Structures are given as C-alpha cells and as structure tokens.
Amino acid sequence: AQSVTQLDSHVSVSEGTPVLLRCNYSSSYSPSLFWYVQHPNKGLQLLLKYTSAATLVKGINGFEAEFKKSETSFHLTKPSAHMSDAAEYFCVVSDPDNFNKFYFGSGTKLNVKP
Amino acid sequence: SQTIHQWPATLVQPVGSPLSLECTVEGTSNPNLYWYRQAAGRGLQLLFYSVGIGQISSEVPQNLSASRPQDRQFILSSKKLLLSDSGFYLCAWSRQHTEAFFGQGTRLTVV
Numbered sequence: 001a002q003s004v005t006q007l008d009s010h011v012s013v014s015e016g017t018p019v020l021l022r023c024n025y026s027s028s029y030s031p032s033l034f035w036y037v038q039h040p041n042k043g044l045q046l047l048l049k050y051t052s053a054a055t056l057v058k059g060i061n062g063f064e065a066e067f068k069k070s071e072t073s074f075h076l077t078k079p080s081a082h083m084s085d086a087a088e089y090f091c092v093v094s095d096p097d098n099f100n101k102f103y104f105g106s107g108t109k110l111n112v113k114p
Numbered sequence: 115s116q117t118i119h120q121w122p123a124t125l126v127q128p129v130g131s132p133l134s135l136e137c138t139v140e141g142t143s144n145p146n147l148y149w150y151r152q153a154a155g156r157g158l159q160l161l162f163y164s165v166g167i168g169q170i171s172s173e174v175p176q177n178l179s180a181s182r183p184q185d186r187q188f189i190l191s192s193k194k195l196l197l198s199d200s201g202f203y204l205c206a207w208s209r210q211h212t213e214a215f216f217g218q219g220t221r222l223t224v225v
Contacts, residue, residue: 032211034213042219045216051211092214099165101163106157107156107157
C-alpha cells in the first residue's frame with residue numbers, strides 16, 4: 001500500500017532563509033511523487049512531480065525536491081523563502097496501477113516571518 | 115487546455131438537508147475523476163473515484179454518494195447532511211500516470 005508521512009505539521013522560517021519540508025513515502029514499487037501547495041480556501045496547485053526520471057526535480061517558484069530511494073524520502077526545498085510562500089504544502093504519492101489514486105500526507109503549514 | 119470547474123464555492127446547509135456539489139472538466143476526455151474531503155487541520159481524504167461514466171468506487175463508508183452521469187461531470191450528493199459532513203470538498207481529474215488537477219473547492223458548513 002502507498003502512504004506518505006510529512007514529518008512536520010508546522011515550519012516557520014524567516015524571509016530570505018532556506019526552506020526544508022520533509023516527506024517520507026511508503027510504496028511497493030517505484031512511485032510517482034508530487035508536491036502541491038494550497039493557499040487558504042483555495043484548490044491545490046502542483047509545485048513539482050517526480051515520475052522516475054531525474055532524481056532532482058525542479059518546480060515552480062524556485063522550489064525543488066530530491067527523490068532518494070534509499071531513504072524513501074522526497075523533501076521539498078527552496079534556497080530563499082518569500083512571504084508569498086506562506087501556505088500549506090502536501091506531499092502526495094500516486095498509485096498508477098490502481099486507477100491512479102493519489103494519497104496525501106497530512107500537510108505542512110509554512111509560516112514565513114518578515 | 116484543460117480546466118476544471120467546481121461549484122458552489124461556499125455552502126451553508128442545515129442538518130438533514132440534501133446536498134449536491136457539481137464538478138465538470140473541459141478539454142479532455144475519459145478522465146479519472148475524484149472527490150476529496152479536507153477536514154480542518156487534516157490532509158485530504160479520498161472519498162470517491164471514477165474511471166468512466168456510471169463507474170463509481172467509494173473509498174470510505176459515509177453519508178455521501180457520487181455519480182458520473184456524463185464523461186466529464188462528477189456529482190457529490192447526500193440525502194441528509196450530518197454535522198460531520200462539514201469540510202472543504204475538492205474535485206480533481208487525472209489521466210493515467212499524470213498528476214491530479216484540482217478544482218477550487220467547496221467550503222461546506224453544516225449547521
């Protein structure tokens with residue numbers, strides 16, 4: 001079965017400092033992994049995706065994530081936080097052999113301090 | 115390009131009243147369709163998914179049902195709402211081996 005664990009429910013950083021949002025996954029095969037961002041009362045926007053190509057994935061707004069199979073991790077990073085990055089972030093694993101169902105982590109709320 | 119529409123954006127309904135939330139997708143055919151619910155402070159829970167017209171699978175037992183009367187239309191319903199049905203409901207679509215694309219969501223408050 002597929003599952004995702006987001007290790008931090010809240011992360012607080014200062015503007016201009018690096019961001020690290022942690023995600024570990026469990027999958028019985030080579031997974032597809034995603035990071036989505038959600039601003040309050042809005043839908044979800046795809047930041048980036050990993051689908052068995054390059055292990056370092058670059059996304060929108062300066063975010064990137066590295067797929068590490070040995071650690072079953074897919075952590076999201078950004079070198080320098082911006083105030084507009086404050087939102088909730090979800091790590092997601094999909095099951096393409098099971099109707100492409102998506103399984104979400106519990107989310108990490110990112111707070112960016114001025 | 116593909117777009118997904120979900121309405122209404124917000125809804126306040128009394129306990130025991132019926133519910134109908136609608137989602138439509140444009141610009142693609144035969145998509146996989148999904149309904150998710152997001153309760154306060156929690157992640158997204160998959161409620162239903164559909165791989166074709168009239169084909170609905172439920173992930174969790176609940177007071178809700180779903181229907182897909184047309185290829186790109188997905189409806190979430192309830193005959194009698196409960197307080198516990200309150201939450202943020204999101205419709206999504208995908209193709210096989212692609213990411214999911216989400217609607218803007220419906221904030222449902224049952225009072």
